[in-house]
Amino acid sequence: MHRLAVQRAYDSMHEDTRSAFMDLSSSCDGIGRGKTPRGIYDTNAFRLGDADRTGGLFLTIARMNHSCRPNVNHYWSSSLQMTLVFASRDIAAGEELRTTYGPSEWLNTKGRREFLCERFAFDCNCEMCVEGNDLGGDKRMEAIRSLQEAIALSSSLVVDGGALSSKWGGDSTVAALESVERCLALMNEQGIDGGAFTKSIYHRGYAICDAAGDDAGARSYLVSELRAVRDSEGVYSPNAMEIERVLNRGVCQAG
Numbered sequence: 001m002h003r004l005a006v007q008r009a010y011d012s013m014h015e016d017t018r019s020a021f022m023d024l025s026s027s028c029d030g031i032g033r034g035k036t037p038r039g040i041y042d043t044n045a046f047r048l049g050d051a052d053r054t055g056g057l058f059l060t061i062a063r064m065n066h067s068c069r070p071n072v073n074h075y076w077s078s079s080l081q082m083t084l085v086f087a088s089r090d091i092a093a094g095e096e097l098r099t100t101y102g103p104s105e106w107l108n109t110k111g112r113r114e115f116l117c118e119r120f121a122f123d124c125n126c127e128m129c130v131e132g133n134d135l136g137g138d139k140r141m142e143a144i145r146s147l148q149e150a151i152a153l154s155s156s157l158v159v160d161g162g163a164l165s166s167k168w169g170g171d172s173t174v175a176a177l178e179s180v181e182r183c184l185a186l187m188n189e190q191g192i193d194g195g196a197f198t199k200s201i202y203h204r205g206y207a208i209c210d211a212a213g214d215d216a217g218a219r220s221y222l223v224s225e226l227r228a229v230r231d232s233e234g235v236y237s238p239n240a241m242e243i244e245r246v247l248n249r250g251v252c253q254a255g
């Protein structure tokens with residue numbers, strides 16, 4: 001958000017809110033400089049949906065640190081005008097809630113840390129970055145990335161060209177679905193199989209099966225996608241309701 005817009009919002013805050021706001025951390029003001037409203041805003045604002053450019057600042061969720069292996073997902077609900085937070089796995093009492101700040105999840109440790117440092121100005125200390133490649137995490141992330149690219153390419157051939165779908169049978173479908181399954185298995189091993197990360201993979205599996213005329217496979221992936229979407233966006237998200245609508249009318253007509 002523009003500096004003057006942040007300043008105006010700051011000036012109009014109630015004294016208590018202003019004090020809570022100024023208590024938030026700032027890594028965007030530069031070392032040795034005092035905190036500014038703009039620096040605090042840039043450090044703590046969360047995007048309000050994929051298309052949003054300015055973001056919004058919420059005093060509670062601003063306290064959530066980032067993890068490349070998050071235990072919660074946040075989701076902006078435009079109908080509720082709230083950012084919702086969902087657990088992406090079981091969380092022990094007293095465990096810190098960590099969400100993910102950005103699309104850094106398919107990179108190895110060096111790549112993720114560089115991305116986070118450049119984009120958010122901090123050196124990531126999350127469990128997955130500290131672990132690095134000790135348990136083979138970097139190799140797994142690199143494999144996940146290649147598989148994601150191959151799967152995206154496969155399903156874009158299906159989605160973008162009706163003519164290509166007819167060539168899309170036999171071995172290529174089997175190979176594409178093997179990549180989907182391998183990718184999901186590696187994400188599970190890496191501990192990043194929460195709904196927010198897997199929903200697009202399930203969707204690719206659905207698109208590949210649907211194009212190949214495999215109705216049972218398409219339905220099964222769509223059911224998994226619905227579960228992942230509900231887990232990360234809630235049962236009333238537009239996305240969840242659209243998938244439910246497709247499932248209810250029968251996947252074979254879903255196109």
Ligand SMILES: C[S@@+](CC[C@H](N)C(=O)[O-])C[C@H]1O[C@@H](n2cnc3c(N)ncnc32)[C@H](O)[C@@H]1O
Nearest residue numbers: 025027044062063064065066122123124125126
């Ligand atoms: C939105 S705030 C998070 C809450 C903040 N830690 C606090 O105490 O209020 C973002 C800032 O927290 C710190 N932070 C968040 N995630 C981090 C991580 N994975 N590693 C290191 N620092 C992190 C960085 O200083 C970052 O600029």
